[in-house]
Amino acid sequence: MSEIKFPPFLQPGDRVGIVAPASAVQYDDLIPGIELLRSWGLEVVEGATLKSHFHQFSATDEARQQELQDMLDDPSIHAIMAARGGYGCSRIVDKLDFTHFQKHPKWIVGFSDLTVLLSHIYNLGYAGIHGPMAKSITAFGSSLAAESVGQMLFGELPAYAVSAHPLNRFGTATAEVVGGNLCILAHLLGSGTEVDTKGKILFIEDIHEYLYNLDRMMIQLKRAGKLEQLAGLIVGQFTDMKDNSDPDFGKSTYEIVHEHVSQYSYPVCFDFPVGHVGDNRAMGIGMTADFTVGERVAELTFLTSSSTII
Secondary structure: OOEEEEEOOOOOOOEEEEEOOOOOHHHHHHHHHHHHHHHHOOOOOOOHHHHHHHHOHHHHHHHHHHHHHHEEEEEEEEEEEEEEEEEEEEEHHOOOOOOOHHHHHOOEEEEEHHHHHHHHHHOOEEEEEEOOOOOOOOOOHHHHHHHHHHHHHOOOOOOOEOOOOOOOOOOEEEEEEEEEEEHHHHOOOOOOOOOOOOOOOOEEEEEEOOHHHHHHHHHHHHHHHOOOOOOOOEEEEEEEOOOOOOOOOOOOOOHHHHHHOOOOOOOOEEEEOOOOOOOOEEEEOEEEEEEEEEEOEEHHHHEOOOOOOO
């Protein structure tokens, strides 16, 4: 892959589009997030999908695709933040045309189902931001996460320090950061949006999965060669995981992940603040970072040195 390009960082007065490219959202849930973006000095451009519904989706595939296409094509829009995730991005990603985006790249912000879009633009050679969306950026416990998104959008790349976890594996790495929702990463295997993890720092998170399915997805990544040549692994939050009632699976979430990477030697950090939780720190997809896992703390510091700022 060629050198990763950074879209221009934001300045006060820049325009940010908000769209719902996947599941439907209640508009009232977005108002605090919209007001936060405005308090940062940004002009918010609201998509029609913020107030529409089509079964579980915010609109038909065609309407969601066209609205996102219009935002991608509009050179006056400097960033696009998703309203929420849910499901639906993989239904439209292959219909999107990124010709104008590549001429006037902009920051894409989201997580969960937005892993599809972030992975796609990464494969095109552009950095994106995995982080809180308009619905979640003002949720309980989100103040540090919101701050980190603001830092990243305005060019002040964050550094994180996390207390040690008993399952951590010590070590250091400097590499590009890739990843996102584990279910989506497994879903993308074999497609044009599949992520090359070789030599990368991979981060994973998920929600509402059965433990046996977590095990299956880790096996799927492993069999696809996505775990063996990592520079490092960051294991985020796995929220509201489910177990069989009788008999149970026999391992916890982190024990399952630990088992599947135990044969490798790269550094691993567990319980990182990223995922379907309030403290969902911004992660720069495609950005290079220094990653250190020590006895007392794990640290991740984002850099700009090996990437191109447009």
